[in-house]
Amino acid sequence: MRRHTPSQVAATATLASLFEQRTDACRLTPDRALDTLEDAQAFLAERGMLTLTPDCALPSLFAACHEEPYQPGGHGFATWPKTKWPWAFALVERTGVHALKLHRGKRLFLSDATVAVVDPLCRAELEKTSRGEHGAAAQGLVDFLAAAGPSRLEDVMRELGLATTALRAMREGLERVGAIISRPMAVEAVTGGERETSELARWDQHYPTASGVSGGLAELAVGGVRAAVVAPEEELARWFSWPLPRGLVEELIEGGKLCRPQEGWIAATSPIQAR
Numbered sequence: 548m549r550r551h552t553p554s555q556v557a558a559t560a561t562l563a564s565l566f567e568q569r570t571d572a573c574r575l576t577p578d579r580a581l582d583t584l585e586d587a588q589a590f591l592a593e594r595g596m597l598t599l600t601p602d603c604a605l606p607s608l609f610a611a612c613h614e615e616p617y618q619p620g621g622h623g624f625a626t627w628p629k630t631k632w633p634w635a636f637a638l639v640e641r642t643g644v645h646a647l648k649l650h651r652g653k654r655l656f657l658s659d660a661t662v663a664v665v666d667p668l669c670r671a672e673l674e675k676t677s678r679g680e681h682g683a684a685a686q687g688l689v690d691f692l693a694a695a696g697p698s699r700l701e702d703v704m705r706e707l708g709l710a711t712t713a714l715r716a717m718r719e720g721l722e723r724v725g726a727i728i729s730r731p732m733a734v735e736a737v738t739g740g741e742r743e744t745s746e747l748a749r750w751d752q753h754y755p756t757a758s759g760v761s762g763g764l765a766e767l768a769v770g771g772v773r774a775a776v777v778a779p780e781e782e783l784a785r786w787f788s789w790p791l792p793r794g795l796v797e798e799l800i801e802g803g804k805l806c807r808p809q810e811g812w813i814a815a816t817s818p819i820q821a822r
Contacts, residue, residue: 562777562809569776572819574611581611587634588641593819594774597656599635600626604778605771605786608634608656636731648722651788663758664766668789669725669750670757676726684709685717689726689749697748699732718747723788728753764789768796769804773815780813 570576574590581587587608591597594606601607609628617632618625627635638656639646645657649665657665672681679686687707692698695706704714721727729745760766764787771786772778784791796813799805806816 560806560808560814562812565777565808565812565814568818572776573606574613577613579611580613581608581631584634584637584641587611587638588644591638591644591656592658595658595661595770595819596774598650599654599656602653603782603786604775605650605655606774608638647725647728648719649725649788651785652719652723661767661770662754663760664762664770665725666754666758666760668763668767669754672721672724672726673750676721681721681726682717684713685721685726688717688721688747692727692747692749692752697746697752700745700747703747725750764791765795765799765804769799769815772805772813773817773819776818777808777812777814780807780811783813 571579572594574581581590590606590608590611596605597611598605598607599609601610609631612628612631612634614628614631616626617629624632635654638644643659645659645662646654647657647662647665649655649657673689675681676685676689684707688703691703691707695702698706700714703709704711707714709717718727718729722729726749728748728750730748732744732746762769767787768783768791771783780796783796796805800807803816806814808814
């Protein structure tokens with residue numbers, strides 16, 4: 548497959564050549580299917596971010612599996628790959644893999660490098676929450692976690708006097724912007740055996756040291772385009788939980804970080820080459 552240098556992509560790449568690169572890099576054909584969990588881990592490290600299921604131009608873990616669904620014709624979980632569906636959970640246990648709900652509330656797998664980019668965004672949201680900018684109840688939640696440490700859902704509900712629905716709505720809003728993070732966990736059930744619950748923690752409890760990476764949302768947007776290779780320009784505003792400031796894309800084009808190979812399409816001037 549023909550490869551292109553960054554300067555060639557910026558100056559002469561056609562939409563067709565970018566689609567060719569995207570097909571290879573995002574593993575969109577069966578010959579590029581992920582065979583092992585190790586392959587999936589390497590795929591994430593290479594692209595920087597993966598959605599779980601295909602829903603936009605960002606590369607997708609399950610799309611790269613090229614496996615028939617668990618239940619053909621089904622919906623929701625039934626559409627997950629027949630044998631590789633456990634990867635949704637097993638991948639998170641791997642070194643250098645982070646699963647956060649920054650894809651507008653949906654899970655987004657991030658590499659170490661991409662987590663460093665979103666770190667200042669999530670810390671800023673945690674600070675806003677601590678100041679009460681996301682509401683008094685949300686402020687009470689992060690203050691409680693600061694004092695108590697990462698806590699199980701039932702402990703949070705009991706200590707803060709929250710109903711299940713109220714806590715769910717609050718945590719979903721805060722997880723969307725990374726102020727808090729939830730992790731599934733198994734605990735002993737009263738009747739014996741185990742039951743599933745979740746543990747809530749503040750961003751700074753999972754990532755106590757600031758990354759020091761600057762660029763924020765602009766660099767995250769560029770990272771998304773690089774991961775996708777080429778994407779419909781109108782999609783960028785729907786990739787992440789934070790709205791893109793007006794004029795940001797034009798600024799990134801003028802700054803040489805993105806290019807517009809054809810009207811309506813956007814690409815990065817320094818794409819990630821597939822291995």
